[in-house]
Amino acid sequence: MILLLAVVAGLAAGFIRASIAGRRLAVPTLSATWLVLVGFLPQWLAFFFPPVRERISGAIASAGLVSSQILLLLFVWLNRRQPGFWALGLGLGLNLLVIALNGGWMPISPETLQRMYPGRPADSWVLGQRLGASKDVIMAVADTRLAWLADRFVLPSWSPYQVAFSLGDVIIAVGAFLLTWSLGGNKGGQHDTQRI
Amino acid sequence: MKNALWNASLLAGKVDARTMRLFWLILTLTLFVLGAGAPGSDGGHAT
Numbered sequence A: 001m002i003l004l005l006a007v008v009a010g011l012a013a014g015f016i017r018a019s020i021a022g023r024r025l026a027v028p029t030l031s032a033t034w035l036v037l038v039g040f041l042p043q044w045l046a047f048f049f050p051p052v053r054e055r056i057s058g059a060i061a062s063a064g065l066v067s068s069q070i071l072l073l074l075f076v077w078l079n080r081r082q083p084g085f086w087a088l089g090l091g092l093g094l095n096l097l098v099i100a101l102n103g104g105w106m107p108i109s110p111e112t113l114q115r116m117y118p119g120r121p122a123d124s125w126v127l128g129q130r131l132g133a134s135k136d137v138i139m140a141v142a143d144t145r146l147a148w149l150a151d152r153f154v155l156p157s158w159s160p161y162q163v164a165f166s167l168g169d170v171i172i173a174v175g176a177f178l179l180t181w182s183l184g185g186n187k188g189g190q191h192d193t194q195r196i
Numbered sequence B: 001m002k003n004a005l006w007n008a009s010l011l012a013g014k015v016d017a018r019t020m021r022l023f024w025l026i027l028t029l030t031l032f033v034l035g036a037g038a039p040g041s042d043g044g045h046a047t
Helices: A002-021 A034-048 A058-078 A085-100 A110-116 A167-184 B002-011 B017-036
Strands: A026-028 A106-108 A136-138 A193-195
Touching (some): A034 B017, A058 A085, A085 A106, A085 A167, A085 B017
16 A cells, blocks of 8 residues: 555656646656566465465465565566666565565564554564465564564554555655656657657 | 557557556556565554
């Protein structure tokens, strides 16, 4: 949800930017977009599609997550010269690193969960258990490798939607914003963009 | 798949090629951030 907000905000900013300058949107031509479709498919099955999500084992789901993110990283590399892709790749790389070093799941600590859900008893979080249907597993900070890359940031308590996110997520959001913001820029003369 | 969607939309005459390019970019970026990001939430079950 928070990452999609970055896409929406960047698109809005790009439209406004183009409108103010009297330009049409410049849409870059991305290479190998099929990698995103193929790469996202395992995650869609493992985390977003209930009939499959409820049947597959944690080992298969985590393997799907890691292999999926490797394909997405390849997509970033093939498009590394496009605006914002340095941030998309850095953020994804950081997430993939901490996930790979912690058993194929994004770690989240009981302390972070307590900040998200202050009304819930502190001892209700079971170490090693998955957090709902997310990509997270509950781990003690002391047992987490590269804990500073884990899901450790939370939204303000007044937010109606509570979610924890990582440094990698923040950088991915920056990349998504930069890419969509660039649509309103003045690079329409390049061969790999087309004005709309 | 991209080409199939693209051609179907163009043949239907509802959108032009440039709009399809923007649609495809947004779809690709949306799927990318959903796959690359790893925000944690229990879906509201704990609240």
